[in-house]
Amino acid sequence: MVRSALAAARAKADARGTEPGRRKFELSGQNPRRRRWSGPGPDARDPQPLGRLVGRLVSERGWQERVTSSRVFGEWARLVGEDVAEHAQPVTLKDGELTVRADSTAWATQLRLLQGQLIAKIAAKVGHGVVKRMRIHGPTAPSWRKGPRHVPGRGPRDTYG
Template identity: 40%
Template sequence: MPEPDGPADPAVPETVSTYLRLRGLEPSARAYRKRRRRTDDDENAPFTPGRDPRGVGDVLAQLTRESGWDKELAREDVVRAWSDVAGDDTARHTRPVAFSQGTLTVQADSTAWAKQLQLMRAHILSEIVRRFPEAGVESIRFIGPDVPSWKWGPRTIPGRGPRDTYG
């Protein structure tokens, strides 16, 4: 009766089949499994493409690119570098507050600053597009300071409001 790992021919003596198996000349089931495992593990073999060490910055750049975060990070860079884009004096009186559908909204300290920035809109927009093309800024909207309004809030009523009691 032949061995399970031995030759299929019963004419080969057991000593010869053992010798051949130990020399690796006749594949046994165990040797086949070991060899197969090694060939399936090609991705971890040394000196293959993709095995070179990389810096953390390169790994993070690849992660953001693959995850599709480039646009959002570029928008954050616009906000972070606002003083470089608009100028130090302008940045002291303004701040980016919102970004929606390609429009960057910038709030100014006063209505005079908002009006002045409207005159500088083309220059500021071209600087943003030049420095951060992947941010997707198509236009800029300048608004004045937030002031309390008589028309908005939890206790508003329809009508002219408090002015109708003066006359």
């Protein structure tokens, strides 16, 4: 399996005209055999800021959608406010639908009422179209199902009261 992956990478690199794992160093309009020293102006060989390099890598690899959706999770408290972030956490973001888990049913109801405002806040800070809808869930009930075997019926709760 590894050999076939390596062969596929080599074939792809041959089609591009480069060796696998190596990028072709391109200088703007210079003869690669002639050695030139960098002058006082900007040059392709000069050190680049990390943010610019990461931005270029994201755009080359097509990771823009993943980066913008991960900003929703990473900056959740700043996007929706500290009060809301204290009681609600984002769970998933898929196809523009953000699933949020609230601490209590009261907070779930409050978030449903604030849903339009939250989507507008997120759109203003992250970008329009990243979050189109919100699905808000309250807390889950405790599971009474313990162990590998299960008997249908109410179980131990039928003796309460």
